[in-house]
Structure formats: structure tokens, C-alpha cells
Amino acid sequence: MATQTPSDKKTPPDKKAAPDSTRRSERSRHAIYDAALSLVGEIGYPRTTIEGIAARAGVGKQTIYRWWGSKAEVLLEAFLDLGEQAARDAGGTDVYALPDTGDLAADLKHVLRLTVDQLTDPRFEAPSRALAAEGVVNEQVGRKFTEQLLMPNLRLYVDRVRAAQEAGQVRQEIDPRIALELWVSPLAQRWLQFTGPISYEYTDTLVDYALYGIAPR
Amino acid sequence: MATQTPSDKKTPPDKKAAPDSTRRSERSRHAIYDAALSLVGEIGYPRTTIEGIAARAGVGKQTIYRWWGSKAEVLLEAFLDLGEQAARDAGGTDVYALPDTGDLAADLKHVLRLTVDQLTDPRFEAPSRALAAEGVVNEQVGRKFTEQLLMPNLRLYVDRVRAAQEAGQVRQEIDPRIALELWVSPLAQRWLQFTGPISYEYTDTLVDYALYGIAPR
Structure with a gap:
């Protein structure tokens, strides 16, 4: 399922982020959150894998491993982000x-x-x-x-x-x-x-x- | 996994139960409950099957289908029986x-x-x-x-x-x-x-x- 995409090679982990690559990283990060949440909802936790999340998000799995150590950590942050989104939608400023x-x-x-x-x-x-x-x-x-x-x-x-x-x-x-x-x-x-x-x-x-x-x- | 055991053939569903076959049925019934509970605890609900329960209980799957329509029904009765057992163990007479x-x-x-x-x-x-x-x-x-x-x-x-x-x-x-x-x-x-x-x-x-x-x- 997982494939390395060219964008992985363009954004090495240690390179200091320029504004453009920060925006690109933010886009990837949210694509990964969305993929992780939708996948776990569809097929359950045990069958959700980093490879599957990467494939659905359209990123290489190394992009995920660069930021998180496990699928549990990806999901954890995805839920925290979802909670913050929901709080903002509800008009709250502080979640x-x-x-x-x-x-x-x-x-x-x-x-x-x-x-x-x-x-x-x-x-x-x-x-x-x-x-x-x-x-x-x-x-x-x-x-x-x-x-x-x-x-x-x-x-x-x-x-x-x-x-x-x-x-x-x-x-x-x-x-x-x-x-x-x-x-x-x-x-x-x-x-x-x-x-x-x-x-x-x-x-x-x-x-x-x-x-x-x-x-x- | 599932095999037809000779005992299936000896106890056709419509035969009027004699005391011996009633005891045998009770033994099978409890073996099926035990198998269903241990199996679901080990491998989870989705992977638990009638065939798997039958194999572990040492009965043919037809023995299970004779009494229950689905794995959900087997498990339901297994839990009810477990609750009754626990109540008896706790010294209660009425669960x-x-x-x-x-x-x-x-x-x-x-x-x-x-x-x-x-x-x-x-x-x-x-x-x-x-x-x-x-x-x-x-x-x-x-x-x-x-x-x-x-x-x-x-x-x-x-x-x-x-x-x-x-x-x-x-x-x-x-x-x-x-x-x-x-x-x-x-x-x-x-x-x-x-x-x-x-x-x-x-x-x-x-x-x-x-x-x-x-x-x-």
C-alpha cells in the first residue's frame, strides 16, 4: 500500500523549514490526521497501519515516521487536533x-x-x-x-x-x-x-x- | 476447523430426549458455553465463529445450529449462564x-x-x-x-x-x-x-x- 513519494526526498527531517515547506508540512500533517481518523473509523484500530494512513494521505510512510513513532501517537494527535477544531467551530477560544x-x-x-x-x-x-x-x-x-x-x-x-x-x-x-x-x-x-x-x-x-x-x- | 463428530448422528434434533441424552446435551451445552466465552476473550468477537466454537467444544457445528441461530445467540446465553453461575457462587439463590x-x-x-x-x-x-x-x-x-x-x-x-x-x-x-x-x-x-x-x-x-x-x- 505505502509508496515513497518524491516530496519525501525534498523535505529532509533536519532541514530548517522555510515558510513554503512549513505550509507544505502543515498540509501533510492535516492530510495524515484526516487519513488516520477516517481509516480507523472504517476498519478499526487493529487493522489501521502507518502504511495505510500514508497511502490514504498521499504521503510516504517516512513522512509519518519522521513526526510520530507509532500509529497510536498519530491517532492521539489527530484526536487532539479534532478536539481543537470542534472547540473552534463551537466558538470557543480555549479548548x-x-x-x-x-x-x-x-x-x-x-x-x-x-x-x-x-x-x-x-x-x-x-x-x-x-x-x-x-x-x-x-x-x-x-x-x-x-x-x-x-x-x-x-x-x-x-x-x-x-x-x-x-x-x-x-x-x-x-x-x-x-x-x-x-x-x-x-x-x-x-x-x-x-x-x-x-x-x-x-x-x-x-x-x-x-x-x-x-x-x- | 469444524468437524462433524459421531455424537451428532446419535442425537438427532427431533428425538425425544431420554435422561442419558439429556445429561449428554447438558454437557455439550456447557462445553459450548465455555468454548464460546474463552474464544471470544482470546480472539475477539469478529473472529469468533460457530465453527471455531464447535471445534473447541469438541462438538459438530450442527449441534450448535440445532440450538442457536448465530454466534451472538450462543454468546448471549453463555453470558446469562455465567451470570447465574456467579450468583450461585456468591451464595445468591435468585440471580x-x-x-x-x-x-x-x-x-x-x-x-x-x-x-x-x-x-x-x-x-x-x-x-x-x-x-x-x-x-x-x-x-x-x-x-x-x-x-x-x-x-x-x-x-x-x-x-x-x-x-x-x-x-x-x-x-x-x-x-x-x-x-x-x-x-x-x-x-x-x-x-x-x-x-x-x-x-x-x-x-x-x-x-x-x-x-x-x-x-x-
């Missing part, structure tokens, strides 16, 4: 931002609605499912992608819950790392296991239940 | 029972501790992961197994939360179907995505947070 308006419920509902949009975005869905499926059966892949793609988002929730604790809106004895799972995990399970429909109303409800509990107050 | 002692928190904690045991049971783990992974990328398989293996358990939680509502221990406006996700989904996500360790202390904490919420009371 790793969680608002603090002082109203914890409103802030959580806002971010979860963006997550609902992302989970149902067709650019995101097939490749994300392929990667998630591999992570379920391949602990090394699962831990790597959880650590690099999921945990940065979870840490934002930890910070936001801590701020709410300081503001007296969350009980002091609550562990923020567990608390966030009350709204993150139900949405994740519905998406992963088709256990129920996903909607803004649903995620709003999760936030209310998590904050106030199901027992009478 | 589909959720206690109602009048103390909702205690009852939920009790059942979740059994779930922790099951999720970390090696007989269960590899085949369950293989099936869950396939369900993430194959919506038809995902929905089938969620409906037949997961939903019966979720419905027990719905019933238990409804009883608690009648007893005034859960607010009337709470949707039990969503409420149960506050403790079921975090545990599921930690198991599926390696997002954190699984322990009794953790599931106890989930129940407390779900009942009383994270906001001050």
Missing part, C-alpha cells in the same frame, strides 16, 4: 476551558451540552468509537488514550468542583475526582453502550441529580 | 434479585459490591470486554447485548428506586431510570475505560453521593 460564572450547575450544564454536540458529531463518532473499542480490550491502548484524551477534560471538572467547594457550593468532604463521574460517566455509558438517548435535557438532569441527590432534602 | 431491607443505601451498596466482584472475576472479564468492545463499534450487537444482558439488571434498580419513592426515601420527581446511572455508569466507565480503580469503598461512595448530592444539605 481546555470550563467556565466559572459562580453558578456550578449552569457551568456544568453548559459544558455537557458541548460534549453532547461532540459525541454526536459525525467527524468524531466513528474514529472515537473505534479507539474506545480497542481501549476496552487492550489495556495499554485504553490507559494511554484515557490518560491523554480523557483525563485533561476530567481535570477541568476537578478544578471547577474544587472552586465550588471553596465558594461553599459543594460539601468539603466530597472528592471532586469521584463527583465528576456522576455527570461524565452516565453520558459516556449511554454513548458507549447504547443504554439510552443522549440529549441536553438528559445532561441537565444529571447535573441536578448530582448536585442535590435523589433523597429528599 | 435477578435486589434486596429491599428498607435501607436503600445499604441495599445498593450490597449489590454494587457483588458487581465489583463480578467485574474483576477472570472468568467474566476477558469475554465481557470482547463483547463490550464489539458493542461500541457495532450498534446492532451493542443494542442487542445491552437489551438482553444489561437492561434486566437496570430494571431491578428502577424497581428498587420506585419502592424507595413509595417509602418517601427518594424524591417523587426523580426519574429512576436516570437515577440508577449515578452509581451504575461510573463503575461501568472505570471498568470500560480504565479511568480509575474499582473497589467497594468507591462504589459505597457513589451511592452516598447519588443519594445526598454533592451540594450542602
Whole structure:
């Protein structure tokens, strides 16, 4: 499948990049991301190879090996880039931002609605499912992608819950790392296991239940 | 891989079963369950075939086709049987029972501790992961197994939360179907995505947070 293209020879790895070659590199980089995401969504993680990504992106496989050490690393960066794109499309300036308006419920509902949009975005869905499926059966892949793609988002929730604790809106004895799972995990399970429909109303409800509990107050 | 064994010829499908052949059928049935679960755990759902299951179980593939229409159906029943076995091993008499002692928190904690045991049971783990992974990328398989293996358990939680509502221990406006996700989904996500360790202390904490919420009371 993979072929060396002439462009490989024109852009040796150690050559200092001129503006033109930087643009060319950026184009290649995005072609590689697109190829990696579409391929993994179509044929799954195990059958996706560097050679296959190179062939679909129209680059030589050495172009990929110059920048990344493995298909896992290519995919990791492709997902990070996709997340940044999605955040820009949603009008956000900083992908790793969680608002603090002082109203914890409103802030959580806002971010979860963006997550609902992302989970149902067709650019995101097939490749994300392929990667998630591999992570379920391949602990090394699962831990790597959880650590690099999921945990940065979870840490934002930890910070936001801590701020709410300081503001007296969350009980002091609550562990923020567990608390966030009350709204993150139900949405994740519905998406992963088709256990129920996903909607803004649903995620709003999760936030209310998590904050106030199901027992009478 | 698959071979017709002489025993197929001795047990035609329409012959009325005598006690001996019933015992023989039971043995075959359990050999098929064991083969299906071990095989799917080793090579994954897509590569598991009726022929492969038959070869490993030491039966002819017609023996399998006599009882089941597809590998999905074999696996479904194998999992149901495994769940029943695990419940018996845990000293339970009824696999589909959720206690109602009048103390909702205690009852939920009790059942979740059994779930922790099951999720970390090696007989269960590899085949369950293989099936869950396939369900993430194959919506038809995902929905089938969620409906037949997961939903019966979720419905027990719905019933238990409804009883608690009648007893005034859960607010009337709470949707039990969503409420149960506050403790079921975090545990599921930690198991599926390696997002954190699984322990009794953790599931106890989930129940407390779900009942009383994270906001001050």
C-alpha cells in the first residue's frame, strides 16, 4: 500500500523549514490526521497501519515516521487536533476551558451540552468509537488514550468542583475526582453502550441529580 | 476447523430426549458455553465463529445450529449462564434479585459490591470486554447485548428506586431510570475505560453521593 513519494526526498527531517515547506508540512500533517481518523473509523484500530494512513494521505510512510513513532501517537494527535477544531467551530477560544460564572450547575450544564454536540458529531463518532473499542480490550491502548484524551477534560471538572467547594457550593468532604463521574460517566455509558438517548435535557438532569441527590432534602 | 463428530448422528434434533441424552446435551451445552466465552476473550468477537466454537467444544457445528441461530445467540446465553453461575457462587439463590431491607443505601451498596466482584472475576472479564468492545463499534450487537444482558439488571434498580419513592426515601420527581446511572455508569466507565480503580469503598461512595448530592444539605 505505502509508496515513497518524491516530496519525501525534498523535505529532509533536519532541514530548517522555510515558510513554503512549513505550509507544505502543515498540509501533510492535516492530510495524515484526516487519513488516520477516517481509516480507523472504517476498519478499526487493529487493522489501521502507518502504511495505510500514508497511502490514504498521499504521503510516504517516512513522512509519518519522521513526526510520530507509532500509529497510536498519530491517532492521539489527530484526536487532539479534532478536539481543537470542534472547540473552534463551537466558538470557543480555549479548548481546555470550563467556565466559572459562580453558578456550578449552569457551568456544568453548559459544558455537557458541548460534549453532547461532540459525541454526536459525525467527524468524531466513528474514529472515537473505534479507539474506545480497542481501549476496552487492550489495556495499554485504553490507559494511554484515557490518560491523554480523557483525563485533561476530567481535570477541568476537578478544578471547577474544587472552586465550588471553596465558594461553599459543594460539601468539603466530597472528592471532586469521584463527583465528576456522576455527570461524565452516565453520558459516556449511554454513548458507549447504547443504554439510552443522549440529549441536553438528559445532561441537565444529571447535573441536578448530582448536585442535590435523589433523597429528599 | 469444524468437524462433524459421531455424537451428532446419535442425537438427532427431533428425538425425544431420554435422561442419558439429556445429561449428554447438558454437557455439550456447557462445553459450548465455555468454548464460546474463552474464544471470544482470546480472539475477539469478529473472529469468533460457530465453527471455531464447535471445534473447541469438541462438538459438530450442527449441534450448535440445532440450538442457536448465530454466534451472538450462543454468546448471549453463555453470558446469562455465567451470570447465574456467579450468583450461585456468591451464595445468591435468585440471580435477578435486589434486596429491599428498607435501607436503600445499604441495599445498593450490597449489590454494587457483588458487581465489583463480578467485574474483576477472570472468568467474566476477558469475554465481557470482547463483547463490550464489539458493542461500541457495532450498534446492532451493542443494542442487542445491552437489551438482553444489561437492561434486566437496570430494571431491578428502577424497581428498587420506585419502592424507595413509595417509602418517601427518594424524591417523587426523580426519574429512576436516570437515577440508577449515578452509581451504575461510573463503575461501568472505570471498568470500560480504565479511568480509575474499582473497589467497594468507591462504589459505597457513589451511592452516598447519588443519594445526598454533592451540594450542602
